[in-house]
Every structure is written in C-alpha cells, then in structure tokens.
Amino acid sequence: MERSTKLTILAVTLTGMLMSCAPRVGIVATRPPAPVVVRPVAPRPGAVWVDGDYIWQHGGYTYRPGYWVTPRRGRAYHPGHWRAVRNGWQWERGRWR
Secondary structure: OOOOHHHHHHHHHHHHHHHHHHHOOOOEEOOOOOOOOOOOOOOOOOEEEOEEEEEEEEEEEEEEEOEEEEEOOOOOOOEEEEEEEEEEEEOOOEEEE
C-alpha cells in the first residue's frame, strides 16, 4: 500500500478508538422524578454519603444508587444535578474536587 493510504487507515482507526472512549451523555425531553432514597446509617465515622447518579446507557438515563465512602484528604464531593439544555435536560455527574 502507499504511504498515504496507510496513514489514512491509521487516522480513521485512531479516531474511532478515541470516540469510543468519549463519555456518553444524552438529552431527555423531561427529567425523571427524584428517586426516593433511604440513606443507610454511616458505616464508620468520617464516611461521606455520595448521592445517587444517573448513567447514560442504551439511549436513556439509568439511576445508580448512592453509597458511603471515606473521602480523600482535602477533597469534597459536589453532587450531580439536572441542567436545562437546548432540547431538554442533561445530567451533570457529581464529582470530587
């Protein structure tokens, strides 16, 4: 094969690989109702409750329940939230900062 053909194949392959690593985010017309959560008792002193989160899969959001975790020193959890966007609602995932 010619050098340019090989480079084109390589570029297309790398683009496909990088796109498959991109986070999956979707937009829904109406945000789902807030789930009813019964937070269990903290398993140990200093544990922090991480609120449930929504994961985009199979063309929709699936709720993932919250959990207790011991935070790393100097880090704080900022919970996720629904954000109004042009065509509906999008979930902004919670994160540690």
